[in-house]
Amino acid sequence: MxxxxxxxxxxxxxxxxxxxxxxxxIAVGALANSFGWINRTFPGFFLMDNRVVPSVGLAHWTGLQEQSIYQHELVRLDGRPVASARDVYDAVAAEPPGTPFHYELATRHTREKRTIASMRFSLSxxxxxxxxxxxxxxxxxxxxxxxxxxxxxxxxxxxxxxxxxxxxxxxxxxxxxxxxxxxxxxxxxxxxxxxxxxxxxxxxxxxxxxxxxxxxxxxxxxxxxxxxxxxxxxxxxxxxxxxxxxxxxxxxxxxxxxxxxxxxxxxxxxxxxxxxxxxxxxxxxxxxxxxxxxxxxxxxxxxxxxxxxxxxxxxxxxxxxxxxxxxxxxxDLFEIDAVLRRGVNYLLLSGIVMLIYAVLGLGLGVALQTTSVTHSPAFPLIFSLLMIGLLTPMREAVQRTVDRLYYRTSHNAQKTLERASGALVTMLNVEEIYALTLQTICEALLIERAAVWLRGADGSFALVRGRALLEELPAPIPPEHALVVRLQRTVRAMSVYDFADDLSLGTAERACRALLEGLGADLVLPLRVRGELSGFIVLGAKKSGTLFTLDDLDFLHTFANQASVAIVNALSYRKIEELNVGLEHKVTQRTQELATTNRELARSLGELERAYHELQRSQENLVHAEKMAALGRLTAGIAHEVNTPLGASLNALKMIGDLVGEYRVSIGDTTVTEDDHRELAAELYESVENVAKWTTKAAGYIRSIKAHTRNLDAVQERPFDLPRLIEDTRLLLSHRLRLSSCSVTVDCPQSLMLYGDPGKLGQVLTNLITNAIDAYEDHGSADGRIVVEVEATSEEVAIAVQDTGCGIAPEHLDRIFEELFTTKPPGKGTGLGLSISRDIVSDCFDGRIEVTSTPRVGSRFTLRLPRREPDEREAGRTAANA
Structure with a gap:
């Protein structure tokens, strides 16, 4: 709007x-006031407020039995002047019904007196x-x-x-x-x-x-x-x-x-x-x-x-x-036609029945007036039954008359539909369906001009078949045309007479009327399939010049529904045939292309297989190189960590040898006192303690190496002491920590036992601490501090490794656990450490690893390991294997 x-x-x-x-x-007030008249005594006529008798009354009223007093002015009642109509009504109502009153009535030319008895205003x-x-x-x-x-x-x-x-x-x-x-x-x-x-x-x-x-x-x-x-x-x-x-x-x-x-x-x-x-x-x-x-x-x-x-x-x-x-x-022309036909039918039938009733009643009354038949109680009943018996044939005769009056066609709609439906069911050629549709409609309704319009792929409606068309063929009708829009909104036929002469037609209505007149159409019948407008049939005027009726419309709608389905089926069949032909051609073409593609695919598969093997070898070499690099770093650490206590031990042993030689010379020497012997023994004991200390340190270092270098492929689950494992990891990396000027601070509860493979967990901690050391080196920081925090609950143990190094870029954070993904320069990393660590945590400990990081602030890796008893762990592993 x-x-x-x-x-x-x-x-x-x-x-x-x-x-x-x-x-x-007004209606409620007037109705309420009018109820006061029921059973009220009144003069036998009405009187308005200006004392004039209105031209309203019933034949049995006492005031209207003799000469008419309508439009007379009431001037006196029982000899007294009348001031108002209310005075008259009140005076009459005060007396019982039937009381005579003397009235003096006047008009412009006359004055007369009347005596009228009052009466009761009844419900009737x-x-x-x-x-x-x-x-x-x-x-x-x-x-x-x-x-x-x-x-x-x-x-x-x-x-x-x-x-x-x-x-x-x-x-x-x-x-x-x-x-x-x-x-x-x-x-x-x-x-x-x-x-x-x-x-x-x-x-x-x-x-x-x-x-x-x-x-x-x-x-x-x-x-x-x-x-x-x-x-x-x-x-x-x-x-x-x-x-x-x-x-x-x-x-x-x-x-x-x-x-x-x-x-x-x-x-x-x-x-x-x-x-x-x-x-x-x-x-x-x-x-x-x-x-x-x-x-x-x-x-x-x-x-x-x-x-x-x-x-x-x-x-x-x-x-x-x-x-x-x-x-x-x-x-609506057709609905008006139906109402008008029913009205005429009713009037004619009522009039005929009344006429026959009167003629028969009068005739029988005259014919039988000398007998007692007309006075019998059964006569009215028998006469009424006779009229009822005549009513049905009279109604049919009147209906036929009205049908002829309103141009009902002479075709048998039911037989025509049956014959056309049987033919449409067997047809798959759309051109034959078009021809049969137009032929059936034109012959049944005596129409000369008709055409079928169908919707195309672009939504516009084009003429596909016609009879007695105009010389100039019409152009396709676009989907936004007012006629198409109206047909889409309605389910009934549209007539050119839908546009009345006395309407102020809008743009859309004028466009519809102009198009219908241009097509020579009296009626447009929509074709619908599943509620969608698929086309329409344009019908010209009947040859007889008569109008389309509701019977015609019923026939057309029924036949149009059948024709719509047949047309859609035929078009679908034609499309399937076209698709089959095209499909055969495509199958032949695609078969040839497939043979060529198969040969190229076989060659590509061979190349792909070779590339895969090359990739496997490259990955193995990369892993081997990483292992060798780690082994080199480990060897350097071992050499340093073992040489130091070993050299100190050798020096202590040399001192012990010298002391033993001095002791051998002093045997039998009287000049060597007891105090000298005690001093010599003390020096020997000190040297032995030094040797024991340095060898113990070397043994501890070797033990930590053994804890981290046993076969990681074998599952060796057992209860282990988590603080001891963290300390062994720190000892293993002590050489690397000193070289990078980093330190490890451990915050862990004492005697915290876990169940699992300590070697695999040690490998994870080694990878995380090594990455923290690398982060400090990349950041160029000295005196880097690595914090290992352990928090234990009844449900899980959380092990966090935190540094304040270079951090991880946000775009890399989602990829750090991918295999072979690394941000380190060539020769310093393979991108396998964190991937292996994640697999160990999830597969061996049923846990997960989390990471938070901020560039130039640092990173925090948290291992969350569920706490399980040995029996539960074994039961879980057995169920998983099953």
Missing amino acids: PASARPRVRARQLAIAVYTLVAVT DYVSLFGAYFLNGVIFTGVGLAVWILGPVGATTTGTVVLVLNAGAFVLTGMDLYGPAALFRLHVTTEALLPATFLHLMLVFPVLRLGRYRRAVLAAVYAADLAVVAIYQVFLYDADTYSRVHNLCMSALGFAGVGLIVSGIYAYWTSSSVLVRKRLGIVLLGIVTGFAIPAWLVTMSGLSGGEQPVNLAAFTAFLFPLSLAYAVVKL
Whole structure:
């Protein structure tokens, strides 16, 4: 909805809501007040607030038994002047029903006295008057609001709403007219507006008349009518003037109604639009059934000076707004056709039945009047059964007449569909299906021009087959065209008559109508498969010039569904055939290509196998080189760590040899005292202690080497002391630590036992501490500090190795555990240490290794090892092997 239209829409919605509230208030108030009349004693006639007897009454009322007193002014009651209608009602109600009252009534020319007995206002009186009023008022108002809400925005809708809502207000306020008369002035206002509203509708329905002068004429009509309203309001309580204006309004209303009928008939014969004629048929049907009696009553009442009562108009008047509203709101040609046909069928059947009933009843009454048959209780029953027996053949005869009247085709739809369906099922050639589809439709409905349009791959709709086409073939219709959009939104056929003459067509509607006229189409039938629009069939006019009916539409929709499925199946079959042909060609081509590819693949596989073997050898050499480099570093450390205690031990042993020689010489020497012997023994003991100390140190170093160099492929799980393992690792790397000026600080609880292979865990710790040393060397830091922290819980042991070296770049952090990934320069690393460490932690200890690192700040590797008892560990390994 355009933004500029939203204020108008909101104002329209507000106006509808306000009017609805006012109408409901008036209806409820008038209904509540009217209940007071039931079982009330009244004069035998109604009296308005201006003391005028209205042209409303029932034949059995006491005040209407003799000469008519309608539109007479009541001036005296029992000889007393009458001040108001309430005084009359109160005086009559104070006496029992049947009490005679003496009235003096006057008109402009006469004055007469009447004696009228009072009577009780019964429930049947209430239903006949107020019930009919209320029913008509509610229907008129409800229909008016429905048209206001549902009808298309335009002059026709406006004219209909004004007439129907004004008539509804007129009837509802009429319930209050005879007391308490609070809505008396509103009632006469709506009464005065009735002729103008009928003239308004005559100018806008079923076609717009007078062109650009219409608004000026309407303004003049309403201005004149407002002048009547003003006179009404000024002289409302002047009885003579009131009656004159009232009779004028009734006469004008009758003539305006006749004018509406005449204009409708004229438009029916002169309009070129089938939809206009169908809508007029609905309205004329409503006029005949609902407005004929009211129009005659109000006309005769106006011409006779109010002597004709108009309350009988309420019994059928409501049919007129219903038919009018349907014709205005419903723009569907086929639905209007169905309603019109049913209405005509009903009227004809009812009229024929009434005529036969009257003829038979009169004839039998005359023929049997001399017998006792007509007086028998069984006669009415037998006569009614006879009429019921005649009803079915009469209904069928009337239906055939109406069908001929409304151009029902002579084809047998069921047999045609059966014959066409049998043929469509066996067809797989789409061209034959096109031909059969058009042939079946054209022969069944006597159509000369027809065409099939289907959607292409680009979404546009193109002509694929046609009969009696125009000389110039139409171009494909794009998917965004208004006609295609409307067909996608609807499931029914679209007629060129869907666009009424009196509508202000928008751009989309004009585009649809122009295209349909350009194609020479009277009807467009959509083809759908699984709810999607796959195409449509364009049908021209019938050869007979008659219209398409609902029966035609049912036949077309059923056949179109079958044709759609057959067309889609045939197109799918054609596509499969094309695919099969293409597939055979592709198979031959691909077979040749596959043979060539196989030869190239065999050659590539040979080269790949050779490259793989080369890669294996390169990897083995790389691992061997890494091992040799590690062995060289280890050998250098061993040489240094063993030579130092070994040299010290040799020096101590040389001193011991010298001391032993001195002791040998001193044997038997009297000059050597006992103190000299003790001093010699002390020196010997000191030298022996030094030898023991240095050899013990060498033995410890050799032990740490053995702990880290036993066969790592064999699983040697056992309980081991974690602090001792960390100390052995530190001793193993002591030479490397001194060379790099690094130190290891251990924070570990004492006597912390783990179960597993200590050699494999030692290998992991060696790799982590070695990487920490390398990090300090890469960072160029001196006096690097490596911290090994151990935290133990009942569930796991966490071993963290932390340094403050160069750290790891963020882009490398996710790849450091990949095999052969390294950031070290060639010759210093192979990228296997961390990968092997991760595998040892996960496979041998069911743990995991975590890393956090910040460039130029340092790294922290954490081993999280679950704590398990030996039996649990063995059980877990057994289950895994199983």
